[in-house]
Amino acid sequence: MDRPSSPDRGRVLGWILLVLVLAAAGVAWWLGGGAVFQSGRFVDVTTEAGIDFVHRNGQTGQKFLIETMGSGAVWFDFNADGWLDLYLVDSGPLPDPRYEGPAPGGRLYRNRGNGTFEDVTARAGLAGQGYGMGACAGDYDGDGDEDLFVTNVGPNELYRNEGDGTFTEVGAASGVDDPRWATSATFLDVEGDGDLDLYVVNYVAFAFDDPVVSQSRARGAPARYPHVKIFKPERDLLYRNLGDGTFTDVTSESGLDGTVGRGLGVAATDADLDGDLDLFVANDSDENFLFVNDGQGHFRDETARSSFGFNSDGKTEAGMGIAVADYDGDGDFDPIVTNFSMETNTLYRNDGDGLFTDVGHRVGIAEPSLVPLSFGIAFFDYDNDGWEDLAVANGHIDDLISTLNAALEYEQADQIYRNVEGRFEDVSASMGPYFRDGKRVGRGLAVADFDNDGDSDLLFTQNDSAPNLLRNDGPVGHWIGLSLRTGMPARIALGARIVVEIGERRLLRELRGGTSYLCQNDPRLLVGLADAESVSRITIHWPSGRESVIESPEIDRYHVVDENDVAR
Numbered sequence: 001m002d003r004p005s006s007p008d009r010g011r012v013l014g015w016i017l018l019v020l021v022l023a024a025a026g027v028a029w030w031l032g033g034g035a036v037f038q039s040g041r042f043v044d045v046t047t048e049a050g051i052d053f054v055h056r057n058g059q060t061g062q063k064f065l066i067e068t069m070g071s072g073a074v075w076f077d078f079n080a081d082g083w084l085d086l087y088l089v090d091s092g093p094l095p096d097p098r099y100e101g102p103a104p105g106g107r108l109y110r111n112r113g114n115g116t117f118e119d120v121t122a123r124a125g126l127a128g129q130g131y132g133m134g135a136c137a138g139d140y141d142g143d144g145d146e147d148l149f150v151t152n153v154g155p156n157e158l159y160r161n162e163g164d165g166t167f168t169e170v171g172a173a174s175g176v177d178d179p180r181w182a183t184s185a186t187f188l189d190v191e192g193d194g195d196l197d198l199y200v201v202n203y204v205a206f207a208f209d210d211p212v213v214s215q216s217r218a219r220g221a222p223a224r225y226p227h228v229k230i231f232k233p234e235r236d237l238l239y240r241n242l243g244d245g246t247f248t249d250v251t252s253e254s255g256l257d258g259t260v261g262r263g264l265g266v267a268a269t270d271a272d273l274d275g276d277l278d279l280f281v282a283n284d285s286d287e288n289f290l291f292v293n294d295g296q297g298h299f300r301d302e303t304a305r306s307s308f309g310f311n312s313d314g315k316t317e318a319g320m321g322i323a324v325a326d327y328d329g330d331g332d333f334d335p336i337v338t339n340f341s342m343e344t345n346t347l348y349r350n351d352g353d354g355l356f357t358d359v360g361h362r363v364g365i366a367e368p369s370l371v372p373l374s375f376g377i378a379f380f381d382y383d384n385d386g387w388e389d390l391a392v393a394n395g396h397i398d399d400l401i402s403t404l405n406a407a408l409e410y411e412q413a414d415q416i417y418r419n420v421e422g423r424f425e426d427v428s429a430s431m432g433p434y435f436r437d438g439k440r441v442g443r444g445l446a447v448a449d450f451d452n453d454g455d456s457d458l459l460f461t462q463n464d465s466a467p468n469l470l471r472n473d474g475p476v477g478h479w480i481g482l483s484l485r486t487g488m489p490a491r492i493a494l495g496a497r498i499v500v501e502i503g504e505r506r507l508l509r510e511l512r513g514g515t516s517y518l519c520q521n522d523p524r525l526l527v528g529l530a531d532a533e534s535v536s537r538i539t540i541h542w543p544s545g546r547e548s549v550i551e552s553p554e555i556d557r558y559h560v561v562d563e564n565d566v567a568r
Helices: 007-025 433-437
Strands: 029-031 034-036 042-044 073-076 085-088 107-111 117-119 131-138 147-153 157-161 167-169 182-188 197-202 237-241 247-249 263-269 278-283 289-293 299-301 322-325 334-337 346-350 356-358 374-380 389-394 415-420 423-426 442-448 457-462 468-472 478-486 497-502 505-510 525-530 537-541 547-551 558-562
Touching: 042 433, 073 131, 073 442, 073 457, 147 182, 147 197, 197 263, 263 322, 263 334, 278 322, 322 374, 374 457, 389 442, 389 457, 478 497, 478 537, 497 525, 505 525, 547 558
Parallel strands: 131 182, 182 263, 374 442, 478 558
Antiparallel strands: 042 468, 073 085, 085 107, 107 117, 131 147, 147 157, 157 167, 182 197, 197 237, 237 247, 263 278, 278 289, 289 299, 322 334, 334 346, 346 356, 374 389, 389 415, 415 423, 442 457, 457 468, 478 525, 497 505, 497 537, 537 547
């Protein structure tokens, strides 16, 4: 005969069942005074979204270094319908008449607003003409719609948005078709005149007839991709917008001519909070750069003084991508740089006096990032708890690396780090099958709320393979989104900085152009509010120097804020 259940035993079983249900649902539990949401889950929706792009690197077996470095992606609303569209950069065939193949196939996908995308590349005229690396978007001509800049191995391309769903390539006519090997790029207003200027990161001097483009490690061994240090570094370029649809190279007169590095990543951010945009540049096997803007578009090299150029051991690293955020909530921006395998990713805490400290080991970044070779990186708040987490794209450059070192792999798993009040935990295994089970040759990473549901989704690009679009299906906290506009007609206010006040908390965010590695994120600011049911105020610091205060804005929705309507 069954034993009858006692009331105590029933209560215990009931509590156990409740705990299991709550854990499965991923609800918040309470630590201190705030809710911590930690059950974010990412679902790969690439196929169901209709994204059928496959990156091609044009590989020939001769191990040209350019083959293993691409490619990037850009989220931007090219038709201004309120839904973010996606441009994916293609590379192959190799840009030399000796290596023929299908024409480049960069693709533009229009967001239908129902979770799916339509390939509108042919209609838009955006297939690309060169061996593509990365891209960034911005309204360079001030006509109210977003234009697209594509970096190449060879002449770069600038696609002017005609406002009718089509683009015209004007790289040569606008003066930005430099033929060097360009990687990341960003639009920014360097002198506060209202026009978007352009910073282009260049990598190394490359030519197919150069004997160093291919090498073998030993007689009879398969060819391997050469080390980047056998190539000469290239100078980056700063273009000033002349306001008539053209640009002029002002690298020398802006104080940037004396620094040369093997550049791969860039972030334009207000590092010293003085109201203008400074530049962080991630360099491969050279010291990273910090250029501080005087507000007039002239830059001072603060690399040595700031300690941003090296890790805590005083060594240069193989910098790939870069991201910037106020990870510790202390009111200033901190950069992180991804690095080569057996080098940790390096998080530099902003000490507030122009100095930066490598704190990767202290905050939990170093150990989980030691083995992977990391490229794309982004700060984003996956659970909307107000603390910016990290996503990282990993993948080696050497397809034969496991034959050299059994501990290393060509295809690698991407990572998610959860920010726990300024310390990070690698939570990749709990984020879904993509992170737990999959390995890929990761390169770019671009974050966007592509379905407008108030949480951040992820787009990972892979070298010589298909990208992966991951929808964020996990439970999240409250949020508020801002689309910031400036100018006449209004364009996206790149460089705007905001402070969101929630009780005693102050959440600092900034709207940036190109960042990560070869990529550009959502051109809106999405701020997680945890369990807060209201926002006291939002202070907006516009690129023009003006300031706006918005009192008690409605939460759990996006707001379009035009400087012309609210600034004082």
